[in-house]
Amino acid sequence: MTSTPTLLDVQNLSVHYAGTRKMFGSDNAPIKAVQGVSLTLREGETLGLVGESGCGKTTTGQAILRLLPNNGGSINFMGEDITRYDRARMRPLRRKMQVVYQDPFGSLNPRMTAAELVAEPLVVHRIVASRAERRERAAELLDTVGLGSRMLDRYPHEFSGGQRQRLAIARALSVRPQMLLCDEPVSALDVSIQAQVLNLFLDLKERYALSYLFVSHDLAVVRHVSDRVAVMYLGRIVETASRDDLYREPLHPYTRILLSAVAVPDPDLERSRPFAPPKGEVPSVVRPPSGCPFHPRCPQAIARCAQELPLPRAVGSGRIVACHLYEDSVDVSAAIAASSADARTAAHHLQTTQP
Amino acid sequence: MSSLPPLHPSTSMPLLDVRGLSLRIATDRGDLRAVQEVSFQVHPGQVVAIVGESGAGKSVTALSVLRLLPMPPVRVTGGGIFLNGRDLLKLSTAQMRDVRGNEVSMVFQEPMTALNPALRIWRQIAEPLVRHRGMNWTQARKRAVELLAEVQIPDPQDRAEAYPHQFSGGMRQRVMIAIALACEPKVIVADEPTTALDVTVQAQILSLLTELTRGRGGALLLITHDLGVVARYADFVNVMYAGRIVEAGPAREIYRNPRHPYTRALMHSIPRITGPINDRLDAIPGQPPTLVEDFAGCAFAPRCTMATARCHSDRPPLETIAALHQRACWNL
Numbered sequence: 001m002t003s004t005p006t007l008l009d010v011q012n013l014s015v016h017y018a019g020t021r022k023m024f025g026s027d028n029a030p031i032k033a034v035q036g037v038s039l040t041l042r043e044g045e046t047l048g049l050v051g052e053s054g055c056g057k058t059t060t061g062q063a064i065l066r067l068l069p070n071n072g073g074s075i076n077f078m079g080e081d082i083t084r085y086d087r088a089r090m091r092p093l094r095r096k097m098q099v100v101y102q103d104p105f106g107s108l109n110p111r112m113t114a115a116e117l118v119a120e121p122l123v124v125h126r127i128v129a130s131r132a133e134r135r136e137r138a139a140e141l142l143d144t145v146g147l148g149s150r151m152l153d154r155y156p157h158e159f160s161g162g163q164r165q166r167l168a169i170a171r172a173l174s175v176r177p178q179m180l181l182c183d184e185p186v187s188a189l190d191v192s193i194q195a196q197v198l199n200l201f202l203d204l205k206e207r208y209a210l211s212y213l214f215v216s217h218d219l220a221v222v223r224h225v226s227d228r229v230a231v232m233y234l235g236r237i238v239e240t241a242s243r244d245d246l247y248r249e250p251l252h253p254y255t256r257i258l259l260s261a262v263a264v265p266d267p268d269l270e271r272s273r274p275f276a277p278p279k280g281e282v283p284s285v286v287r288p289p290s291g292c293p294f295h296p297r298c299p300q301a302i303a304r305c306a307q308e309l310p311l312p313r314a315v316g317s318g319r320i321v322a323c324h325l326y327e328d329s330v331d332v333s334a335a336i337a338a339s340s341a342d343a344r345t346a347a348h349h350l351q352t353t354q355p
Numbered sequence: 356m357s358s359l360p361p362l363h364p365s366t367s368m369p370l371l372d373v374r375g376l377s378l379r380i381a382t383d384r385g386d387l388r389a390v391q392e393v394s395f396q397v398h399p400g401q402v403v404a405i406v407g408e409s410g411a412g413k414s415v416t417a418l419s420v421l422r423l424l425p426m427p428p429v430r431v432t433g434g435g436i437f438l439n440g441r442d443l444l445k446l447s448t449a450q451m452r453d454v455r456g457n458e459v460s461m462v463f464q465e466p467m468t469a470l471n472p473a474l475r476i477w478r479q480i481a482e483p484l485v486r487h488r489g490m491n492w493t494q495a496r497k498r499a500v501e502l503l504a505e506v507q508i509p510d511p512q513d514r515a516e517a518y519p520h521q522f523s524g525g526m527r528q529r530v531m532i533a534i535a536l537a538c539e540p541k542v543i544v545a546d547e548p549t550t551a552l553d554v555t556v557q558a559q560i561l562s563l564l565t566e567l568t569r570g571r572g573g574a575l576l577l578i579t580h581d582l583g584v585v586a587r588y589a590d591f592v593n594v595m596y597a598g599r600i601v602e603a604g605p606a607r608e609i610y611r612n613p614r615h616p617y618t619r620a621l622m623h624s625i626p627r628i629t630g631p632i633n634d635r636l637d638a639i640p641g642q643p644p645t646l647v648e649d650f651a652g653c654a655f656a657p658r659c660t661m662a663t664a665r666c667h668s669d670r671p672p673l674e675t676i677a678a679l680h681q682r683a684c685w686n687l
Contacts, residue, residue, distance in 0.1 A: 052553035160642055190408035191580065195624035195638035202634060217553065220583075224626035224636070247628060261558040262628050263583030267607045269629070270587040277559040281525050 007179055007211050008041040008064065013073035015056070015063045030071075031286055033059045035235045037073070038312065041179065046205065046212040048226030048243070050219060052258075052282055056235040057215045061181045064213065065097055066090050078178065095125050098172035100165070102184035107168060108156040114142060114167055115152040121175045141170040144207075145200060162193035166200065173204065183215045194221070201225060219262050223247050231255050234285055234293035237312065240320040251321045253298045292324065300325060368440070369396035370541045370574050371420065371459070376434035378415060381427055388646045389415045391598045392434070394673075397542060397574045402565050404577045404585045404606070407595035410643055416595070417546045417578045421461050422451050438542065457487040460535040462564065464547040466527035470519040476503070476530055477515035483537045502533040506563060525556035532564055536571075543568050546578040561588055582625055586610060591679075594618050597654035598646050600673060604680035614682040617655045653684070661686045 014037075016030035034056040041047050049057045062068040064075055066082060074083045082093060098121075101107045108117055118141050119134040121127075128134045139149035145166040156164055165185060172180055182201070186194040202225065204210055216222050222229055223243060230240040231252065239252040250256045257278045264270055280297045283289055289296050295305035304324050312322040378390040390412045397403045405413040418424050420436055422443060436443045438459055446454065460483075463469040471479055480502055481495035490498065496515070503511035506529040519527055528548065535543050545564060549557035565588050568575040579585060585592055585606065592609045594602040594617065602615035613619045623637040641658040644650070653659070656666040665685055673683040 052555065162642070191582075191621060192408060192624050192639035193642070195626075195636035196640075198626065199635050199638055218626075219554070220626040220628045223628055224632060257555060259628060261555045263558070263581065263587035264627065264629055265582035265586045265610065265622065265625060266629075267586045267610050270583075275558075275587075277562045278555045281523055281556055282553070 004042040004044060006040050007043050007045075007078060008039075008213070009074075009076040010040070010064055011038050011074045011076075013037040013060065013063060013075065014071045015059050015068060016071045029286075032288070033235055033285060034063065034070075036312075037232075037235075037237055039230055039237065039240065041211050041213055043178070043211055044205070044209045045228065046214055046226045048222035048229040049213060049215045049232060050217065050222045050229060050258075051232035052217060054234075054282060054285055055232040056285075057217075057232050058183055060232070061099075061183055061213060061215050065099065065181055067099075091125075095121075095127075095175040096178045097181065098175065098177040098179070099181045099183065100168050100172050100185045102187050108164060108171075110156050113153050113155055114138070114147070114159075117156070117167060118142065118170045118174055121171060125175055127175060137174065138170075141174055142167075144173065144204070145170040146196075160193075161189055162197055165189065165197050169197075169200065169204070173208070176208070177210070179211045179213065181213045181215070184217065185214075186221060187216065187218065198224060219259060231258065234282065234288050236293060236322065237320075238294065238322050240312075242318055245319060251315060251319065251326060252294075252323050253300050253325075254294045257297075257299075292322075367398050369398050369437075370439060371397040371576065372437040372440075373416070373420070374435050374437065376416070376419065376436065377432045378412075378419060378424070378429055379432050380415075380429050382647070385647050388598050388649065389429075390419070393595075393598075393600055394434075395593050395600065395603065397576055399541070399572050399574055400569055401590045402569070402575045402577055402588050403591045403593070404579060404589035405593045405595055406579060406582065406585055408580060408643065410597075410646070411595040412598040413578045413595050414546050417461075417544050417576065420542075420544050420576065421455055421459060422446075423455075423461070453487070456483040456534075456540070457538045458540050459542045459544065460538070460540045462528070462531050462535050462543060462545040462548045464550050466524065466531045467519065469531060470527060472519055474518070475515070476517050476519065476522070480515075480530070480533050480537055483534065487538050498537070499533070502537060503530070505536070505567065506530070506533045508533075524552055525560060528552060528556075528560050529563070532560070532567070536567060539571060539573070541573050542576060543573060544576045544578070547580070548577075549584070550580075557584075582621065594621075597644055599654065599683070600681075601655065601684070602682040603673070604677075604682075608677070608680050612680075614676055614680065614687050615655075615684050616659045616661050616687060618682075619687075620658075620660075 013034060015034040016032050018030055037060055039047060049060060051057045059068060063070045066085060074081060077093065078096065115135055115138040118138040122134055122137060128137055139152060142149055142151055147163060147166050159167060186197050189197060205212065214222065214225055226243045228240065228242050229246045230237045233254050239255045250259055260275060261278055278297065291307050292305045292310050295301040302324065310322045310324045312320045313327060315321045315326045374394050376390055376393045380387040380389050393416055405416060407413045431444060477496050477499040480499035481492060484490045484495040484498055485492060500511045500515050503515055508514050508526060508529055548564065549560050552560060561584060565575060577589060589606045592604060592606050593600050596617050602618045609618065613622055620639045624639055626636060639658055644654055652667040652669060653671055656662040663686065671683045671685045673681050675681050
């Protein structure tokens with residue numbers, strides 16, 4: 001894995017939104033939506049970016065593609081530092097980085113046919129000039145995503161939700177990108193259709209050696225598609241680990257809570273799992289808590305957590321955790337031993353009671 | 356229709372007994388057979404789930420229990436909805452108003468659209484108490500504050516004066532639950548109550564809702580598409596496909612021994628946070644049918660790997676195969 005070249009390297013990314021001007025008072029401090037986010041994506045890899053609403057996962061994706069300006073940090077894509085690139089300099093790179101959004105209805109022009117929609121990026125990027133050739137390419141692409149070329153002349157409203165998502169994927173693939181940002185791409189779909197689209201993502205990754213930055217709130221979906229996973233909370237990444245490590249033994253207390261909150265489709269397992277609903281709600285990003293943003297809800301918080309922000313640190317091999325509980329230990333097992341036994345049993349229990 | 360045998364050989368009388376319910380919705384393309392011959396029961400202390408994908412008819416079924424469907428375009432073509440032995444479909448609009456929010460209440464998916472944005476929180480909780488319980492506004496306000504405390508809203512005395520927009524999504528859903536609980540109805544219908552909420556808040560709300568209804572000897576009819584939620588909270592499960600119940604049974608039984616190909620396919624098509632990861636999910640090919648045309652056979656047959664010629668020509672009846680376990684399939 002380490003020998004594979006890095007496609008994307010993001011360091012210390014911050015994105016601030018201007019605060020809203022209040023009618024009374026002048027409370028318009030910037031909203032720090034994303035702070036100190038560092039992540040890498042290797043060629044052919046899928047990085048899942050997971051978290052609850054408002055955690056900054058979508059903003060992170062948008063800023064990485066330079067669809068939003070960032071306030072700090074650096075973005076390195078295919079060896080180029082694109083952090084200060086303007087629109088003109090970004091344009092050739094846009095071919096290499098495409099997006100698939102949650103709601104294909106909102107991102108597909110209703111007045112264009114499938115053929116036109118899929119071929120549009122080829123026109124924009126001046127890849128294919130002749131109309132006949134574009135139609136041919138569009139037909140190929142529709143075939144690739146399992147729609148079939150007989151759909152070429154249909155309009156978006158004639159497609160079902162799953163088919164529209166396939167159409168959006170075909171459009172993104174038309175320019176042969178290296179990287180696809182997928183922002184909740186299956187969240188609007190029914191489970192049986194969701195499985196079809198997830199399978200398509202996996203097929204395409206293999207076929208075209210694509211890299212995915214896969215943004216989702218759904219921990220089960222993220223587990224299914226990702227090689228590595230980063231968990232976000234209130235604008236920061238709290239834990240990054242390989243998919244297997246993260247789901248087998250979550251280290252950050254927030255990751256543990258998030259995983260324990262997910263209901264598993266197995267009544268026996270559910271009834272035997274020690275389960276207590278997590279306390280509280282995600283605080284407002286406008287006024288984040290002092291110290292560690294998770295400390296007010298954390299069952300393992302110590303005095304230090306309220307005062308000092310824990311910085312991301314390597315714990316064991318390939319894992320990064322931002323939590324004071326793990327700061328002094330280089331060895332993962334020692335770190336886990338130092339944290340609460342309850343949470344440990346809960347996480348362990350989840351894995352060992354599998355049929 | 357009225358002589359259908361009871362579904363549960365249970366000793367208790369069902370609180371809610373839906374028998375052979377069929378509903379049609381008039382559309383430009385003709386009548387949509389949204390719900391067909393649906394029967395299920397809800398007993399005291401039970402959480403009964405209706406699961407299915409969009410268009411399966413689960414929300415329409417839920418709304419029909421409170422008679423909240425606009426008629427027309429919706430019309431009931433058969434069956435009955437018995438609440439404590441009384442057929443709600445036979446009640447007048449005025450009589451139904453006395454039942455709704457009093458004997459049966461509803462928690463919707465979107466608390467922001469279900470709550471009145473212009474009324475203070477306490478007023479919305481107090482309203483059913485004044486309407487159904489004959490309380491004056493002072494008494495009702497006091498009770499509303501108590502209810503806010505029961506649904507675990509911090510500082511209920513102060514928060515009672517707030518408006519819905521000042522609450523988070525999770526807090527608004529707690530308010531919805533307080534309103535639903537106000538008159539201590541025997542049955543609460545919750546239609547995708549946490550679909551719009553984050554996973555940690557979802558766990559809080561569902562635990563609260565199921566504990567509060569069970570604790571009062573009431574029952575919860577839970578409409579959801581989430582098989583995890585069903586596994587964690589439901590006692591009994593009805594699986595709907597294309598307007599019909601295709602399988603029904605105790606939750607453990609349905610998960611351990613699904614006996615309808617659709618239920619099986621659904622279980623295999625979902626990604627999970629535990630267990631082995633197969634590269635490909637066993638996706639169900641194709642899409643559910645549109646319910647405008649009637650078809651002779653099983654609605655799932657075109658997508659079913661086990662379908663035979665008979666499945667396309669004869670509709671399998673819902674048959675009992677084990678204690679409380681029913682399924683409609685010729686082959687499984």
